[in-house]
Amino acid sequence: MTAQKAQKEQEAQKQTSPSGRFLEHPDRADIRLEGVLHALSDPMRLQIVRDLAAVEGELNCSVFDLPVSKSTTTHHFRVLRENGVVQQIYRGTAKMNALRRDDLEALFPGLLGSVLTAASLQASRLSAAP
């Protein structure tokens, strides 16, 4: 499922779901470059974004094998969402995550790609040097 479909699904949930499990997302126009850069400047969050980019779809929180507690994981996903980097939506007990590729590309063309490339290069560089 694409991020756009997920967004529409969330819109639908806002009107039909009785339980109020909604997640606030910034509008595209409210996403700030400084916020995005800050969100990406944490190693844990950068790893999350790389994983999300790798699968081209959406992932639930628990597939990420992060070396931190559950609360900390929640915190990092919240930062990514509040800064407009990811789209989150509840599906049953799971919370699915997807990159907001289109929004980011429209606002900051090429930025996500070069950050992902840079992260890959750095990862190779660091693992190659013992």
Added chain:
Amino acid sequence: MTAQKAQKEQEAQKQTSPSGRFLEHPDRADIRLEGVLHALSDPMRLQIVRDLAAVEGELNCSVFDLPVSKSTTTHHFRVLRENGVVQQIYRGTAKMNALRRDDLEALFPGLLGSVLTAASLQASRLSAAP
């Protein structure tokens, strides 16, 4: 003067200058993507980088008209230098600053460009909507 020339000049100073006014810079291999993103995620520092990029050369600290005190300005330049974004060198009483374009381009191709483009786009976007 280019950043490379400035670096050589600093190497020379390390051996000849009696006063010990040197500034530590990370080697290219020690520059980390997370650090660069963090350095760029502050509005003040992003503005500095944009100004440096605009002139294609080097600028001393005082040409930046930042709405903060002198100590805070020193602090921001230090963060940029310690994270490998700028090259600094003393020339008389002035401290000249230049982007480390080549190092950044080698490590993270396209990153600096897309960040600068994104910053320009955002600036237009924000100033256009009153």
Added chain:
DNA sequence: CTCGTAGTTTGACATCCCTCGTACTACGAG
């Protein structure tokens, strides 16, 4: 030598950020 200019250092302060544990809620399976 003396002075002004440019920038640093130090210390302080408020705030934010990453992390955690514990208690809690929402949902699906049975």
Added chain:
DNA sequence: CTCGTAGTACGAGGGATGTCAAACTACGAG
């Protein structure tokens, strides 16, 4: 209905960050 799973909320602690003012250092001009 009951239970297990997935994730949230709520502090709280410890460290980093952005900001400032005041005292200081280094250099060039005169």
